[in-house]
Every structure is written in structure tokens, then in C-alpha cells.
Amino acid sequence: MTQSPLLKVRDLTTSFFTSRGEVQAVRGVDFDIHAGEVLGIVGESGSGKSITCMSVLRLLKNNGRTIKGTAHFEGRDLLELSELEMRRLRGNDVAMIFQDPMTSLNPTLTVGEQIIETIIAHKNISRSAARERVVELFELVKIPEAASRLGAYPHEFSGGMRQRVMIAMALSCDPKLLIADEPTTALDVTIQRQILLLLKEIQSRLGMAIILITHDLGVIAEVTDRILVMYGGTAMETANVHHLFDKPMHPYTQGLLASVPNVNNIDGEKLKPIPGSPPDMLRPPKGCPFMPRCDKAMEICVTTGAPEFEIDDAQSHKSRCWLHHPDAPQQKGDAA
Amino acid sequence: MTAIDLKDLTISYSSVPVVHGANFSVADGESFALVGESGSGKSTILKAISGLNDEWTGEIKLFGEKIDPKNRTDISRITQMVFQDPYGSLHPRKTVDTILNEPLAIHGIKDDGTRVLEMLSAVGLDKRYRFRYPHQMSGGQRQRVAIARALMIKPKLLLLDEPTSALDVSVQAEILNLLKKLRKEQNLTFLLVTHDLPVASFLCDRLAVMKGGEIVEIASREQMTKGELKAEYSNELLGVHAQKLGA
Numbered sequence: 001m002t003q004s005p006l007l008k009v010r011d012l013t014t015s016f017f018t019s020r021g022e023v024q025a026v027r028g029v030d031f032d033i034h035a036g037e038v039l040g041i042v043g044e045s046g047s048g049k050s051i052t053c054m055s056v057l058r059l060l061k062n063n064g065r066t067i068k069g070t071a072h073f074e075g076r077d078l079l080e081l082s083e084l085e086m087r088r089l090r091g092n093d094v095a096m097i098f099q100d101p102m103t104s105l106n107p108t109l110t111v112g113e114q115i116i117e118t119i120i121a122h123k124n125i126s127r128s129a130a131r132e133r134v135v136e137l138f139e140l141v142k143i144p145e146a147a148s149r150l151g152a153y154p155h156e157f158s159g160g161m162r163q164r165v166m167i168a169m170a171l172s173c174d175p176k177l178l179i180a181d182e183p184t185t186a187l188d189v190t191i192q193r194q195i196l197l198l199l200k201e202i203q204s205r206l207g208m209a210i211i212l213i214t215h216d217l218g219v220i221a222e223v224t225d226r227i228l229v230m231y232g233g234t235a236m237e238t239a240n241v242h243h244l245f246d247k248p249m250h251p252y253t254q255g256l257l258a259s260v261p262n263v264n265n266i267d268g269e270k271l272k273p274i275p276g277s278p279p280d281m282l283r284p285p286k287g288c289p290f291m292p293r294c295d296k297a298m299e300i301c302v303t304t305g306a307p308e309f310e311i312d313d314a315q316s317h318k319s320r321c322w323l324h325h326p327d328a329p330q331q332k333g334d335a336a
Numbered sequence: 337m338t339a340i341d342l343k344d345l346t347i348s349y350s351s352v353p354v355v356h357g358a359n360f361s362v363a364d365g366e367s368f369a370l371v372g373e374s375g376s377g378k379s380t381i382l383k384a385i386s387g388l389n390d391e392w393t394g395e396i397k398l399f400g401e402k403i404d405p406k407n408r409t410d411i412s413r414i415t416q417m418v419f420q421d422p423y424g425s426l427h428p429r430k431t432v433d434t435i436l437n438e439p440l441a442i443h444g445i446k447d448d449g450t451r452v453l454e455m456l457s458a459v460g461l462d463k464r465y466r467f468r469y470p471h472q473m474s475g476g477q478r479q480r481v482a483i484a485r486a487l488m489i490k491p492k493l494l495l496l497d498e499p500t501s502a503l504d505v506s507v508q509a510e511i512l513n514l515l516k517k518l519r520k521e522q523n524l525t526f527l528l529v530t531h532d533l534p535v536a537s538f539l540c541d542r543l544a545v546m547k548g549g550e551i552v553e554i555a556s557r558e559q560m561t562k563g564e565l566k567a568e569y570s571n572e573l574l575g576v577h578a579q580k581l582g583a
Contacts, residue, residue: 044504044505044506045504188374188531189373189531189532189573190373190573191373215504215505216505217505255506256505256506259505259506259509260509261508261512261532261534261535261537261538270513271512271513271538272509273506273507273509273510274506274509277474277476
């Protein structure tokens with residue numbers, strides 16, 4: 001992966017200005033995504049994973065502002081573009097799908113009409129050509145009897161089919177990057193898997209890059225190449241997916257993985273929750289955001305956030321924890 | 337003794353049957369899960385048992401006593417329910433103390449406040465939370481309050497409707513551990529509704545897999561963890577989880 005990344009985010013910092021003060025939702029996030037790569041962003045509620053992507057696409061609500069940082073997409077800094085240029089880019093080069101397919105579709109328009117509208121808005125083609133394109137897209141996302149379903153309204157589809165419609169809409173202008181924000185959270189488990197496998201299949205066929213945002217560690221192992229773990233508005237750890245599950249290095253990632261119940265390894269023993277609760281982003285801790293809940297915290301963690309340590313270059317493994325510093329006390333069980 | 341005994345339970349909403357002749361029994365002190373996807377009828381069964389829906393036919397016996405759907409004051413003392421969403425199930429303008437005292441008032445139980453303190457400590461909440469409002473607490477803490485409320489009148493059977501699905505995984509682990517601990521300490525019977533098989537296998541001894549209003553299989557936890565489920569649909573559900581985490 002020596003070519004330059006498709007999207008390169010550096011020091012992204014976003015806050016919301018509320019009556020109670022400044023909520024520091026994203027605090028200096030760095031990440032890259034290359035063409036054709038599937039990146040999973042994992043974190044619990046309030047970790048800043050959605051806001052990171054919203055900041056990149058400049059879709060923040062009125063009281064939210066990206067204070068500093070850059071987000072270069074194919075060399076252009078998205079945070080510097082004019083609103084008009086940005087509008088051309090959204091839907092065209094970068095598309096997004098959201099969690100709840102019911103509220104992201106217009107209930108009063110047929111699904112065909114909504115997608116035709118999107119295509120005509122972005123591309124200079126006739127209505128009938130746009131219509132043909134929609135049929136193609138419906139076949140791509142495996143909606144049965146595609147041609148006859150164009151005239152149906154969103155409520156005539158099941159949740160899984162609606163999410164397929166959303167995916168078809170997102171793909172309508174051949175985006176280079178698709179951002180999927182919890183695309184399967186509102187769906188049943190068996191449908192979840194179908195949708196994820198569909199995304200993966202379309203991704204490998206069309207060669208686009210996908211950012212998959214989720215709080216569910218389980219769903220992403222199968223479809224992502226690399227994972228970015230976020231906590232307290234900061235990227236804590238990143239690595240290739242199987243490497244991260246095998247050798248999590250950051251205490252937060254370790255805690256998160258240990259707290260997931262699993263059918264195969266439960267023998268009546270207790271689960272290991274992470275003690276404490278996530279930081280209040282109105283007053284985030286001065287040092288590492290995970291420090292108050294971390295059983296391995298040291299003095300330095302209280303005052304200074306850790307830099308990113310390179311763990312294993314071949315696995316793109318980086319972790320933001322002082323334990324990886326050469327002078328840190330050795331941890332038991334560290335086999336790095 | 338059996339805690340729950342269902343015979344040919346059929347539940348309809350107006351004329352649409354949503355549960356077709358469900359049969360199962362749960363022993364006293366056992367923990368039993370109903371697993372399935374949305375619309376499979378698992379919560380509907382819970383609602384019939386709890387008395388939130390009285391439009392059913394068949395037979396429900398709780399601790400040996402037949403339930404009359406029109407008259408259930410006695411039974412609500414031995415069964416209590418915990419709901420999915422701790423944000424929606426606590427009154428936003430009442431303090432934890434008031435919320436916890438309500439079941440006592442409804443059932444005419446006199447208490448000088450010791451039961452509230454007892455229950456707060458049982459669910460692992462410090463006494464300083466006693467006079468707080470729900471909005472001052474996190475999702476996990478609210479779910480602890482909801483569990484404490486359910487236990488205030490010393491029920492024997494706890495009906496749990498997706499008690500952790502609205503919570504983050506690290507918080508979910510805390511609540512699951514708490515439920516397991518309480519069941520042991522207070523000798524409770526659990527009937528858990530969930531779509532999450534790992535949660536069911538952590539908390540329950542046996543489970544019923546439901547699809548389209550019917551119970552397709554009843555199995556033990558061992559059968560599930562060893563992959564010995566018989567019905568095709570159960571294995572489809574289990575397959576989804578086995579592939580999760582690359583396990």
C-alpha cells in the first residue's frame with residue numbers, strides 16, 4: 001500500500017457548542033483509507049465515530065464545528081472546499097448510508113422515483129436512462145423482480161429490502177468511497193449478515209472503499225480489512241482485522257473484546273465488564289481518555305495523552321498507549 | 337414445582353394470530369430464554385404472561401396456579417418485568433426513591449425505606465443515587481434502577497424483555513453479571529426474551545427458538561454450545577453468531 005490514500009484524515013477536531021459548554025466530540029483523529037479497502041470504525045456510543053465521518057462530509061448540525069485538522073480526499077482538503085464543490089462531491093464521489101432505512105427514505109415517493117431523482121441531480125442523463133440505471137442497481141443489490149419494484153413505496157418493503165434500496169441509492173453514482181453508519185443495527189441478525197455480505201460482494205466487484213461504522217464488534221470481523229477503535233473522541237488502536245482480534249494491544253480494546261459474550265466460550269463464568277463509565281466530553285480527562293477506567297494506568301497517563309506507537313508495520317498495527325513506550329514496565333502476557 | 341406452564345397458548349391481535357399454540361414449562365429457579373427475530377412472537381408471550389395483554393386462549397399456569405386473564409392482581413406480586421429501554425421505562429420527573437417505592441404503594445406494602453436501600457445495594461448502586469432523577473444517570477445505571485424496581489416486592493419470576501440490547505457492550509456485560517448474581521442470591525426464575533444467542537447462552541439453562549409465532553425447537557445450553565441444535569432455523573441463527581468474531 002504505497003500509493004497515496006484515498007482519504008487521509010489528520011488531527012481532525014470537532015466540537016459542539018451547547019448551552020452547557022463545549023462538547024469535545026472528536027479530539028485529533030488521524031486515519032487513512034486506501035482505494036478498495038474496507039475500514040471498520042468501532043466504538044461505543046459517544047466515542048465520536050459517527051461525528052468523525054460527519055465532519056469529513058461536512059454534515060454537522062449548526063452547533064457543531066470542525067475546529068482544526070485536514071481531510072484530504074484524492075489530494076483535495078474537503079474541509080477547505082466551497083459548499084457548492086462539496087455538494088457535487090457528496091453522493092458522487094462519496095456516498096453515505098445510515099442506520100435506519102425507514103427514516104432515511106421519503107415515505108411519500110416511490111423508491112424508483114427517489115433514486116432517479118438522485119441520479120438526475122448528479123449526472124447529465126435522461127430520465128429513461130436513469131430509470132434503466134435504477135433497474136441495474138436493484139439487480140446489483142439483489143432486490144427480486146427489480147423492474148416491477150420501482151413503483152413501490154418504502155413501506156411496502158421489509159427492513160432488509162429497504163436497506164438494499166438505500167445501498168442502491170448510495171451506489172447510483174459509482175462512489176469511490178461509501179460511508180455506512182451502523183447499516184445493520186436496526187435489522188434482525190440473519191438479515192444483518194445478508195446485508196453485510198452484500199456490501200462486501202459489491203465492494204469487491206466495484207472496487208470502492210468502504211468505511212463501516214459500528215458498535216458491534218461481531219458484525220465487522222467478516223467484512224472489514226482493517227479496524228480503527230475509537231474511545232473518547234480519539235483513535236485508540238488500529239490494525240488489520242484478524243490481527244486486532246488476536247493481539248489487541250490497547251487496554252481499551254482488550255477490555256472491549258473481553259466484555260463480549262460468545263456462544264463458544266461461555267461456561268457459566270462471569271463476563272468481564274470495563275469498570276466505570278465513558279468520559280464526559282464536556283470535561284474530558286486531560287491525559288488519556290481511558291485512564292480513569294484503565295487498570296494499567298500510570299502516572300503519565302493522567303497528564304499526557306499517549307502518542308501513536310507503531311506496533312507491527314506489516315499488520316498496520318498502531319496503538320495509542322504509554323505501555324508501548326520502551327521505558328514502560330513490561331506487561332504480563334504481552335507477546336509483542 | 338414448575339414456575340411457568342404454558343399449554344396451547346394462542347395469542348391474537350384482533351383476529352390475526354401471532355403466536356400459535358406455544359407449549360413449554362419452566363422449573364422454579366430455572367432460567368429460560370425465548371430467542372428469535374423481530375415478529376417471531378417472543379415478546380408477545382411475555383406480555384401475555386405479565387398481564388399486559390389479555391387476549392389469549394389456552395392455559396398459563398404460574399407456580400401451579402391457573403391465570404385468569406381478567407383478574408390478575410395476585411399474580412403480579414410474584415411476577416415482575418424489566419423492559420428493553422431504560423430511557424423510556426423510568427418516569428423522568430420522579431426520583432429513584434419515588435420510582436422504587438411505587439410498587440410497594442401499589443401492593444400496599446408498608447416500608448420505612450430499608451427495602452429501597454437494600455435493593456439499591458443489591459443492584460450495585462451507591463445510596464447517593466437514591467434521590468437522583470433518571471436523566472442524571474447513565475444507561476447502565478438506569479437499567480439497574482429498573483431491575484431494582486422489579487425486585488422491590490420480592491417477586492419469584494422475573495420477565496426480562498431484551499434487558500441489555502439498548503446498552504453498549506461493556507455496560508451490557510455489567511448488567512448480565514448483575515442479573516446472574518441476583519438470580520442466585522434471590523433464587524429467582526428468569527424468562528428472558530432476546531435476539532442475541534450469546535446473551536441467552538450466558539444467562540439461561542434452556543432456550544426456545546421461535547419463528548413466525550411458533551416454537552421450532554427447545555434445547556439446553558449445552559446442546560447450543562456444542563452445536564447440537566436440530567432445527568434448520570436454529571442453526572441458521574447460531575451460524576450467524578458463530579461467524580461473528582471469526583470464532
